[in-house]
Amino acid sequence: MSDQLRLVVAGSVDDGKSTLVGRLLHDTKSILADQFESTLRASEGRGATEIDLALLTDGLRAEREQGITIDVAYRYFATPARSFVLADTPGHVQYTRNTVTGASTADAAVVLVDVRGGVSVQTRRHAAVLALLRVPHVIFAVNKMDAIDWSEQRFAEVADQIRDVAARVGLVSPAIVPISALTGANVVAPGPDWYAGLPLLTLLEQLPARPDEIDAPFRMPVQLVIRPRTAEHPDYRGLAGRVASGTIAVGDSITAHPSGATSVVSAIDGPTGPLDRASAGQSVTVRLADELDVARGEVLTDDAGIASSRAFDAVLTWLDERPAKARQRVLIKAGTKTTRGLLSAATSTWDVDDLRWREAREDLHLNDIGRVNVQLADPVAVDDYADHRATGAFLVIDPDSGATLAAGLTGADLGQLVH
Amino acid sequence: MTTVTALPTDSALRELEAEAIEIIREVVAEFDRPALLFSGGKDSAVLLHLARKAVWPAPLGITLLHVDTGHNLQEVLDFRDALVADGGHRLVVAEVEQWLADGRLAERPDGTRNPLQTVPLLDTIVEQKFDALLGGARRDEDRARAKERIFSVRDAFGGWDPRRQRPELWNIYNGRHAPGEHTRVFPISNWTELDVWRYIAAEDVALPSIYYAHDRDVFERAGMLLTPGPWGGPKPGEALQRLRVRYRTVGDGSCTGAVLSTATTVDEVIEEISVSRITERGATRADDRLSEAAMEDRKREGYF
Numbered sequence: 121m122s123d124q125l126r127l128v129v130a131g132s133v134d135d136g137k138s139t140l141v142g143r144l145l146h147d148t149k150s151i152l153a154d155q156f157e158s159t160l161r162a163s164e165g166r167g168a169t170e171i172d173l174a175l176l177t178d179g180l181r182a183e184r185e186q187g188i189t190i191d192v193a194y195r196y197f198a199t200p201a202r203s204f205v206l207a208d209t210p211g212h213v214q215y216t217r218n219t220v221t222g223a224s225t226a227d228a229a230v231v232l233v234d235v236r237g238g239v240s241v242q243t244r245r246h247a248a249v250l251a252l253l254r255v256p257h258v259i260f261a262v263n264k265m266d267a268i269d270w271s272e273q274r275f276a277e278v279a280d281q282i283r284d285v286a287a288r289v290g291l292v293s294p295a296i297v298p299i300s301a302l303t304g305a306n307v308v309a310p311g312p313d314w315y316a317g318l319p320l321l322t323l324l325e326q327l328p329a330r331p332d333e334i335d336a337p338f339r340m341p342v343q344l345v346i347r348p349r350t351a352e353h354p355d356y357r358g359l360a361g362r363v364a365s366g367t368i369a370v371g372d373s374i375t376a377h378p379s380g381a382t383s384v385v386s387a388i389d390g391p392t393g394p395l396d397r398a399s400a401g402q403s404v405t406v407r408l409a410d411e412l413d414v415a416r417g418e419v420l421t422d423d424a425g426i427a428s429s430r431a432f433d434a435v436l437t438w439l440d441e442r443p444a445k446a447r448q449r450v451l452i453k454a455g456t457k458t459t460r461g462l463l464s465a466a467t468s469t470w471d472v473d474d475l476r477w478r479e480a481r482e483d484l485h486l487n488d489i490g491r492v493n494v495q496l497a498d499p500v501a502v503d504d505y506a507d508h509r510a511t512g513a514f515l516v517i518d519p520d521s522g523a524t525l526a527a528g529l530t531g532a533d534l535g536q537l538v539h
Numbered sequence: 540m541t542t543v544t545a546l547p548t549d550s551a552l553r554e555l556e557a558e559a560i561e562i563i564r565e566v567v568a569e570f571d572r573p574a575l576l577f578s579g580g581k582d583s584a585v586l587l588h589l590a591r592k593a594v595w596p597a598p599l600g601i602t603l604l605h606v607d608t609g610h611n612l613q614e615v616l617d618f619r620d621a622l623v624a625d626g627g628h629r630l631v632v633a634e635v636e637q638w639l640a641d642g643r644l645a646e647r648p649d650g651t652r653n654p655l656q657t658v659p660l661l662d663t664i665v666e667q668k669f670d671a672l673l674g675g676a677r678r679d680e681d682r683a684r685a686k687e688r689i690f691s692v693r694d695a696f697g698g699w700d701p702r703r704q705r706p707e708l709w710n711i712y713n714g715r716h717a718p719g720e721h722t723r724v725f726p727i728s729n730w731t732e733l734d735v736w737r738y739i740a741a742e743d744v745a746l747p748s749i750y751y752a753h754d755r756d757v758f759e760r761a762g763m764l765l766t767p768g769p770w771g772g773p774k775p776g777e778a779l780q781r782l783r784v785r786y787r788t789v790g791d792g793s794c795t796g797a798v799l800s801t802a803t804t805v806d807e808v809i810e811e812i813s814v815s816r817i818t819e820r821g822a823t824r825a826d827d828r829l830s831e832a833a834m835e836d837r838k839r840e841g842y843f
Contacts, residue, residue, distance in 0.1 A: 123550045123551045124550075124551040124554050124555075191686050191701050191702070191704060192686070193678075193682075193685040193686045194678045194685055194728070194729065195678075195679075195685065196678070196679050196729070196731050202551075203551045205729050217706050218706070220706060220708065221706040221707055221708060224708045224709045225709060225710065343561070343564040343565060343568055344564050344567060344568050344594070346594060346595075346596070346597050347597070348596045348597035348598065350596070350597070350598065352596065353596045353597075356596055356597075360564055360593075360594075361561075361564075362557060362558075362560075362561040362710075389595070391553075391556055391557070391560060391592050401554055401557055402553075402557050403556070403557040403558075403560035403561050403564070403593075405595075416568055439706050451715075453711055453713065454711075455711070456565075456568070509709075510709070510710075513708065513709045513711065514711065515708060515711050515713055517713055517715060520717075521717060522692065522713065522714075522715030522716050522717065523705065524705045524706055524708070524713050527706070527708045
């Protein structure tokens with residue numbers, strides 16, 4: 121089990137997301153006196169009689185003035201069990217863009233649902249995007265339970281709605297937790313007698329993090345070839361990178377893709393010295409028995425399992441204000457490889473409101489999710505995103521401005537969605 | 540509301556290290572003229588330590604850039620120069636004094652020079668043709684910093700617009716930019732003050748002596764313990780006292796205060812900040828007390 125959990129919190133504008141984040145920080149004692157006092161002063165300045173926990177996290181001028189969250193913010197808290205990196209994403213207009221940003225690196229997601237309104241359009245969108253991005257654990261937190269006197273019956277109704285949405289987007293048996301972010305009940309403190317499950321924070325502390333990545337086949341995109349040519353290290357030649365999945369050990373045979381060159385691992389240098397083996401998440405430098413012509417952009421594997429191709433099908437989440445153009449020329453960055461690419465027109469788009477694929481009638485616009493074919497100038501080694509999150513993702517980049525136009529998932533489809 | 544509770548475990552610390560090394564390697568691989576912003580403070584000392592590891596056993600071919608307000612403590616400058624000499628690094632120093640001398644900048648009425656760093660920083664980036672700047676900023680330092688991406692593209696004015704940030708997806712970093720723009724990169728974004736100190740302990744990273752408790756002549760101003768220096772003071776009514784103190788951050792002497800402390804070792808410092816009820820910046824940085832959004836306002840203008 122990892123001792124750090126990367127968590128994304130999503131939810132609609134008024135579902136109490138900032139209050140929950142403030143509550144987690146406050147109840148894990150991650151807010152120090154000066155922050156608390158300045159937040160209290162800011163709350164009083166706005167006419168409140170008690171501390172407004174949302175003001176702890178909404179830090180930008182415009183956010184405080186308008187009472188909304190504009191962009192993803194990152195927070196840190198720790199409990200005796202584990203440390204947390206929390207991506208606090210806005211529920212507002214640019215929902216897909218920001219949720220994708222927060223969710224792409226997340227081990228777990230909490231989606232807030234206001235118990236009074238039940239499942240909303242935003243709940244469906246967030247659930248769909250989190251399922252699309254294959255976030256390993258999705259927890260629905262049914263909030264504002266205090267406002268309905270912790271009605272067990274109402275919670276059961278909303279939980280049924282959530283299970284229906286989860287099934288349609290392909291989330292298998294999601295956790296559904298009743299909470300009050302305002303009072304803290306069942307967040308850190310215990311919940312009502314009728315609820316048999318764990319409080320939200322306890323649940324988060326006990327989630328297994330990233331087990332798949334260690335068990336998966338070995339993948340390491342090469343970032344740098346390190347050749348010091350110094351008096352001390354005249355012949356050193358190492359392939360530096362971060363292990364994306366699996367494990368590699370000294371003596372293992374290895375293949376570089378797309379070149380297909382093979383060799384045997386003769387040494388692994390880690391940040392604290394030589395290693396016998398390295399696994400997912402570690403930044404290392406691998407030395408090989410043979411002098412292979414391997415450069416940045418290649419992917420090392422322990423077998424020939426990764427596909428190298430000049431074209432692939434993909435799902436794009438369009439993130440730019442300017443819509444996609446038919447046969448648009450772009451840059452594709454997959455792992456450490458950047459190459460020129462050409463996007464087909466979208467073949468189908470995903471209606472996030474009723475969760476169905478439809479034949480594409482127009483170009484992809486901001487926040488649209490659509491299927492395209494990507495042609496590449498050079499072969500690129502990629503996996504299906506459904507199998508390997510780390511080596512199945514790519515960026516679509518504007519060659520002129522450098523802007524990130526879209527988040528890409530190779531070969532991905534949306535699982536058990538109704539088509 | 541008493542203490543910061545848990546300490547992250549060693550594996551969490553090594554994960555932060557692996558992430559930082561990955562980010563630094565992306566910069567080394569993708570940029571032509573990267574620089575590392577080095578103030579001599581603990582965050583930049585850790586960043587330099589990580590950068591050396593990222594390319595080991597090759598030498599680190601990255602210029603170090605220090606914007607010197609002219610109000611730095613001598614111990615910090617001595618530490619900087621010793622570290623640069625020892626590592627064989629190229630150091631560029633942008634002296635705020637020079638910009639004041641030739642009229643490109645004017646002193647502020649309150650005497651603080653911290654906000655004056657922005658112009659020399661931006662001028663030096665253009666002059667030296669730096670295309671990427673590695674910095675030791677952390678998201679836990681400030682509400683505005685919490686919004687910062689790891690790769691942050693800045694326009695020709697160095698400006699930061701939180702509404703127009705690029706989405707940052709997976710760990711595929713996009714630092715591409717148009718000519719005239721540059722990219723700021725923050726490899727230790729996800730570290731907290733405690734993570735930095737735990738890493739200093741684990742790796743035996745050298746720091747300026749002022750981070751550890753020592754006897755110093757200080758005077759009190761606006762609740763902070765300042766060292767006498769060219770920034771003025773003590774003024775009439777501000778009495779000098781000899782106290783046992785240390786610094787939690789280093790920066791411009793006019794607005795960075797010392798804290799009362801008896802912590803003379805790394806372990807004692809970790810113990811001290813573990814039970815502190817005040818954040819690093821809340822305790823010792825006057826420039827962040829100017830308004831609710833002081834850091835955001837400075838960052839919008841190109842401050843680091």
